[in-house]
Amino acid sequence: MRRLALRLVVAALALWAGAETLEGRGVLAPPVLRHLRAMKDRDTPPPTCEDLALEAFPGLPVRRALAGYAPLERRGVRVEAYVRRIESSRDGDFHLKLVASPSAGAGAHYVTAEITPRWRRGSPGWSLARLAGALRAGHGDAAPPAKGPRRARLSGWLLYDVWCDALPAWVFDRGRRVNGWEIHPVTRLEVWDDSLARFVGLPRQPSTVTR
Structure with missing residues (x-):
């Protein structure tokens, strides 16, 4: 015994x-996995964020040595997109599927963005239910609302997840997912306000509004 x-x-x-x-x-x-962990665990926002079109992600380098892509991960980016789905993963991250059009269907190509527990801690405004409602995104068994996802803008760190392009395609939904490049972690969320004709911040605390 x-x-x-x-x-x-x-x-x-x-x-x-x-x-x-x-x-x-x-x-x-x-080293490559220790680097990936350090990039995922960043807890400060980028000092600046440059606009990056969703259509630019397929052109970012993949399957390179660490030195070939690590410099790009020092960039803060701001991406305008529509969040078709938001899902909670086993590691506590929220995975957001970003698409280029509000009418994009289930088979559309998408880019991944992730909100880590460090950025949600103490932030009830960024709970799964509140985010799904504010972004009009599908989650769990719920499909996106009939009028489609809301126009959004996400800011955060550019990150390359080497696992995505190293493992079999079915593991990371390759074929629909563009590649291993992500916005991870997301440090700021904004949604389009039709009445103001501009983006407004999606606050972590629901009692406050960032305009």
């Missing part, structure tokens, strides 16, 4: 160490 318990403990530790390594943590993680 003691041997069985010891084996189970060893197996559990091995699984934990393997998971930590794949997440870019621990001494066994290779």
Whole structure:
């Protein structure tokens, strides 16, 4: 019985160490995965954000060595798009599927943006339900509203998720997802206000409005 318990403990530790390594943590993680973890965990907004068209994402470099794409990840970007769906992942991130048109269907190509727990902490205005409602995005079993998603503008860090282009296509929905480039983490959200004819900030605290 003691041997069985010891084996189970060893197996559990091995699984934990393997998971930590794949997440870019621990001494066994290779530099490319440690870099990816550091990029995902950024907790300060970019000092400046340059406008980047959604159509520009397919032209960003993929399947390069770390030195070939890391400089681009120092860029803060601001992207105008429509959020067709928003979903919660197992790691706590919210995944937003960005499309170029409010009429884009389920098979449309999309770019991914992610809101991390660090940016949602203490921010009830950025809960899944509130974001889905404000963006008019589908989530869970709910389809997008009939009038389509709302015009939005997202700001944050440019990030290349190497896993997306390294693993089999079905894992990351390649074929519809453009590539491994993302806005991750998203640090600011805005929605179009027809009455003001401009974008307004989507506040983290629902009692305040950023205009």
